[in-house]
Every structure is written in C-alpha cells, then in structure tokens.
Amino acid sequence: MSLKKIAIIGAGVMGKKHAQTIIQHPLTELVAVCDPFSDAMAKEFAVPNFQDLNELFKNQLIDGVIIANPNRFHVSTAITxxxxxxxxxxxxxxxxxxxxxxxxxxxQEKLNIPILVGHHRRHNPIIQQAKELIEKGIVGEINTFNALWSVYKPDPYFDIEWHRKAGAGVLAINLVHDLDLMRYLNGEIVSVQAMTSHKNRQLDVEDTISILVRFENGALGTLLASDAAVSPWGWDQNTEENKNSFATSPDQDCYYISGSQGALSVPNLEYWNYPENSQKSWAVNLVKNKIEPNKQEDVYLLQLSHFVDVINGQVEPISSPQDAIKNIQLLECIEQAAKEQRTVHLSSLTQLQKTA
Incomplete structure (x- = not known):
C-alpha cells in the first residue's frame, strides 16, 4: 500500500505533534508544511514550507491535510x-x-469531502474498552455519570494575556474533551445548568466550574472542574496520555458511571455488580471486577490510522463535523446557563438556528 502524502497547516505545538506522529506512522509521509509566519518546523522535518494554501496545492501532491492553525482560521482553511x-x-x-x-x-455537504475532527480521546483504547463494557450491559441502564477534572495551572501560564480573558477558561480550553466523551459513552445531552467561580485568581476567565447535565436517555451527569485546585483526578493525569505536560496519577479515576445493574470507573476500568442470583439491595456487598486498561498505544497514531482509513473511503469519521458541532452548541448553552443561572435546553438553540 502506498504512503499517504500528508501536509500540515499550522506549525505550532499541535502541528509539531502531528508531524512527529506522521513520521512514525508506517502508512503516512509528511510532504509539506504551510505556515505564513515561520519555516522552522519545515526545516526541522526537512520538507518545504509554503506561506499560503494556493502555493501548497499548486506545488505539492497531497492525499490529506492536518489543520492545526489558529482557531479563527479553522473554517476558512477547511473550506479551501x-x-x-x-x-x-x-x-x-x-x-x-x-x-x-x-x-x-x-x-462540506455540497463538496462531499470528508473531515475528521480532532477529538483525539475517542481513539483512546480505554474509551473503546469502556464503551464495550457499557454496551454489554455491565452497568445496565445508566442513571448517573460523574466526571472530575482538577489541576493547578502554574502562575506563569497566566502571563499570556489571552489566558486571562473570558473564553479561555477551563470550559472552552479543557472540558470540551470530557463533555465529548460523556456524549460518546452515554448519548446526547439535552439540557444543562452551570455555575462558575473566579474566586481563586480574580481574573475575567473562570477558574472553577460546576456543570449539571440531563442526557436524552434520562440519566443525569455532573462535571466538576478547576484549574486552581490541587488533585490527582483528571483524564491527563489518570490515563498517562500526556506525560510530557501532566504529572501522572495512574491509580486514580476521573469518570464514575452507575446504572441499574452496576457501576464502572474510568480509566482504570473497575466495575461493580451484585453477586449472581442475589437480591439487588444496598445491604448486599458488591463484587468488584476489572479489565486491564490499554494505556500502551499512542492515541495520536491511532487517530492518524483512522484518518488514513477515512482518506481511503473505508470508514466514516468517528468524529464528524455534524457530530462535533454538538460540542460547540453544548459549550454555548453551558455559558448561557452559568450567566443567566437557569436551565438551558439545547433544543431551544437548535430552534433558534432553524429560524435564523
């Protein structure tokens, strides 16, 4: 099978991460970088750098692109x-x-060209293992989904001006991943409530947030998060997915899912059920089981393998724009719920879009 020729648009931190992944993958070849501000990454990986997309497409044969430029350019770049x-x-x-x-x-629907959105945690084998356990009925009908994300961002992090401004807090920067996984594991969220706090740093940006969600299947969920609270609980610490940036606490969990038949903790994949043929009662001791979580495989390599399959037309994207827009809608509803201190229904946002 021939190598897929991949170009990276945007030579920042994530661009470099993708470049490192491409050169490790047996089915991909990094052929170019497109960045108008610096050719340093292109030189590092010994490929040409182009300052604009027209030059890139005019001079380079490409099978796929990875778009990692600033957020404000994502849509226009993808359309081009x-x-x-x-x-x-x-x-x-x-x-x-x-x-x-x-x-x-x-x-995209007019042009019919596939887009895989980079919600990379969906590719983590632990999430696939958790999804399989849920689909096997280990927990039965899910009733509650509790998620934690709590770290202490160092003071120099806030020396960068935009890190101190509204819109750059834990909700938009960090929690979109957790909300996406809550949806992926338990279905769509239909309404939200939220409270935010600025008490730790007194900045425009929130440092702590508490979110309550109602799922379409009737389950309730919470997501409690802070970037000013010391703890071992959070996806990055517990999965060891990002060892270069986060200290690790691999013996801890950050998601707790319970239902009519049992309970499951993630990422360590411990689950609890009543003994076979026993009465379901709070007076009966639960039996703890565990499957070994797969923490060995590189999530970005797995995501790139999926992208190769998408390019080849073998699979649909695991995270499509039609799916990923729901995360954006969810963030907007949470912001509105926190500001107005009321329940916000995602259906109301959908109705407004249809009439706009």
Missing amino acids: CMQHGIPCLLEKPLALNTEEALSLISE
Missing part, C-alpha cells in the same frame, strides 16, 4: 482544502461558534 478535494483532519475546535460550524457543514 475541501474545494481542492483534499480530506482534512481538523483540530478541535471545529469552529469558533455554532454559526461558523453550520457554514462549514453546509460547504
């Missing part, structure tokens, strides 16, 4: 790539807001 017939792996967020996302989806 699709107009040239090039499948895209588009880093999250899909767009800055719902309106932008809808414009991208409209163009």
Whole structure:
C-alpha cells in the first residue's frame, strides 16, 4: 500500500505533534508544511514550507491535510482544502461558534469531502474498552455519570494575556474533551445548568466550574472542574496520555458511571455488580471486577490510522463535523446557563438556528 502524502497547516505545538506522529506512522509521509509566519518546523522535518494554501496545492501532491492553525482560521482553511478535494483532519475546535460550524457543514455537504475532527480521546483504547463494557450491559441502564477534572495551572501560564480573558477558561480550553466523551459513552445531552467561580485568581476567565447535565436517555451527569485546585483526578493525569505536560496519577479515576445493574470507573476500568442470583439491595456487598486498561498505544497514531482509513473511503469519521458541532452548541448553552443561572435546553438553540 502506498504512503499517504500528508501536509500540515499550522506549525505550532499541535502541528509539531502531528508531524512527529506522521513520521512514525508506517502508512503516512509528511510532504509539506504551510505556515505564513515561520519555516522552522519545515526545516526541522526537512520538507518545504509554503506561506499560503494556493502555493501548497499548486506545488505539492497531497492525499490529506492536518489543520492545526489558529482557531479563527479553522473554517476558512477547511473550506479551501475541501474545494481542492483534499480530506482534512481538523483540530478541535471545529469552529469558533455554532454559526461558523453550520457554514462549514453546509460547504462540506455540497463538496462531499470528508473531515475528521480532532477529538483525539475517542481513539483512546480505554474509551473503546469502556464503551464495550457499557454496551454489554455491565452497568445496565445508566442513571448517573460523574466526571472530575482538577489541576493547578502554574502562575506563569497566566502571563499570556489571552489566558486571562473570558473564553479561555477551563470550559472552552479543557472540558470540551470530557463533555465529548460523556456524549460518546452515554448519548446526547439535552439540557444543562452551570455555575462558575473566579474566586481563586480574580481574573475575567473562570477558574472553577460546576456543570449539571440531563442526557436524552434520562440519566443525569455532573462535571466538576478547576484549574486552581490541587488533585490527582483528571483524564491527563489518570490515563498517562500526556506525560510530557501532566504529572501522572495512574491509580486514580476521573469518570464514575452507575446504572441499574452496576457501576464502572474510568480509566482504570473497575466495575461493580451484585453477586449472581442475589437480591439487588444496598445491604448486599458488591463484587468488584476489572479489565486491564490499554494505556500502551499512542492515541495520536491511532487517530492518524483512522484518518488514513477515512482518506481511503473505508470508514466514516468517528468524529464528524455534524457530530462535533454538538460540542460547540453544548459549550454555548453551558455559558448561557452559568450567566443567566437557569436551565438551558439545547433544543431551544437548535430552534433558534432553524429560524435564523
């Protein structure tokens, strides 16, 4: 099978991460970088750098692109790539807001070029293992889904001005991943409530948030998060997925799912059920079981393998724009719920979009 020729648009931190992944993958070849501000990454990986997309497509044969430029350029870049017939792996967020996302989806449906949105945690084998356990009925009908994300961001993090401004808090920057996995494991969220706090740093941006969600299947969920609270609980610490940036606490869990038949903790994949043929009662001791979580495989390599399959037309994207827009809508509803201190129904946002 011939190597897929991949170009990276955007030579920042994520661009470099993707470049390192491409050169490790047996089925992909990094052929170019497109960045108007610096050719340093292109030189590092010994490939040409192009300052604009037209030059890239004019001079380079490409099977797919990875879009990792600043968020405000995601939609326009993806549309240009699709107009040239090039499948895209588009880093999250899909767009800055719902309106932008809808414009991208409209163009994609006209052009019929696939886009894989970079919600990379869906590719983690642990999530696939958890999903299989849930689908086997280990927990029965899910009733509650509790998620935690709590770290202490160092003070120098906030020396960067935009890190101190509204829109750059834990909700938009960090929790979109957890919300996406809550949806992926338990279905769509239909309404939200939220409270935010700025008490730790007194900045425009929130440092702590508490979110309550109602799922379409009737389950309730919570997501409690802070970037000013010391703890061992959070996806990055517990899965060891990002060892270069986060200290690890691999013996801890960050998601707790319970239902009519049992309970499951993630990422360590311990689950509890009543003994066979016993009465279901709070007076009966639960039996703890465990499957070994797969923490060995590189999530970005797995995502790239999926992108190769998308390019080849063998699979549909595990995270499509039509799916990823729901994360953007969810963030907007949570922000509204926190601001107005009321329950916000996602259906009301959908209705407003239809009448706009």
